[in-house]
Amino acid sequence: MDVIEVKDFHKSFGSKVVHRGVNLSVRKGECMGLVGGSGCGKSVILRSLIGLEKPDRGSIKINGIEITGFNENQLVDIRCKAAYVFQGGALFDSMSVEDNLAYPLREHTKLNDKQIQEKVLQTLKKFGLQGSEKLMPASLSGGMQKRVGLARAIILGPEIILYDEPTAGLDPYNTKKIQQTILELKKTGTTSILVTHDMPTAFEVCDRMALLLDGRVAAEGTKDELKAGEAADHLNRFVNGEAT
Numbered sequence: 001m002d003v004i005e006v007k008d009f010h011k012s013f014g015s016k017v018v019h020r021g022v023n024l025s026v027r028k029g030e031c032m033g034l035v036g037g038s039g040c041g042k043s044v045i046l047r048s049l050i051g052l053e054k055p056d057r058g059s060i061k062i063n064g065i066e067i068t069g070f071n072e073n074q075l076v077d078i079r080c081k082a083a084y085v086f087q088g089g090a091l092f093d094s095m096s097v098e099d100n101l102a103y104p105l106r107e108h109t110k111l112n113d114k115q116i117q118e119k120v121l122q123t124l125k126k127f128g129l130q131g132s133e134k135l136m137p138a139s140l141s142g143g144m145q146k147r148v149g150l151a152r153a154i155i156l157g158p159e160i161i162l163y164d165e166p167t168a169g170l171d172p173y174n175t176k177k178i179q180q181t182i183l184e185l186k187k188t189g190t191t192s193i194l195v196t197h198d199m200p201t202a203f204e205v206c207d208r209m210a211l212l213l214d215g216r217v218a219a220e221g222t223k224d225e226l227k228a229g230e231a232a233d234h235l236n237r238f239v240n241g242e243a244t
């Protein structure tokens, strides 16, 4: 069964039509790349998958269940299941790294303080962030902020991870680290969508890719299919910066 299924997704903002019938499905354990020019609507699709936006028309199913009519309580459940790794990390500026990671555990689990502290330290270690627990977000480098954002996003053990440009602006070392983390999380069976402009990362970690163009998925397939098939043309134009 598809874990994520988007059908005939339409969305406009005022007179600006962004999506004109997007179809996208992601199978269990798969990492789907979603690529496309700036402003083509990638983040809006990710936001819609956790109910932060609603399509004007169309269907969004998570584990076979339609979520477009969900109320806030039902969406909280979805947001525990599906982690959104925001474009900028979206850390709470007034909280230390430790408190940023503890926050979802305090809100959504019954763990006691000691258990929370252990889980936070264990997660920081996994991300190579040990020793940074007392630091404030503003004092971290961009790469570290992204890693803390990722650590916080996955701390509840989500089934689904939505990555919004997790490697944007990172140096090769931090990019590699994020790629490794995505691959490790994939090994644990999580299903994910990776929105990115970083084609080497997309080719490294994605099982399939979809290219969003003019409000629709213009090409979709495995990396080999995309390279070989008629979709190659679209994808090459995008990779070469010719498509907008």
Ligand SMILES: Nc1ncnc2c1ncn2[C@@H]1O[C@H](COP(=O)(O)OP(=O)(O)OP(=O)(O)O)[C@@H](O)[C@H]1O
Residues within 6 Å of the ligand: 013, 018, 036, 037, 038, 039, 040, 041, 042, 043, 044, 045
């Ligand atoms: N809340 C909003 N109100 C009005 N317009 C919006 C809103 N959210 C998104 N848009 C518009 O919808 C379009 C798609 O936005 P989106 O953020 O999904 O693009 P994107 O593909 O993620 O771009 P980028 O690669 O630059 O992050 C843009 O033109 C944007 O201005």
Ligand SMILES: [Mg+2]
Residues within 6 Å of the ligand: 042, 043, 044, 087, 164
């Ligand atoms: Mg975006």
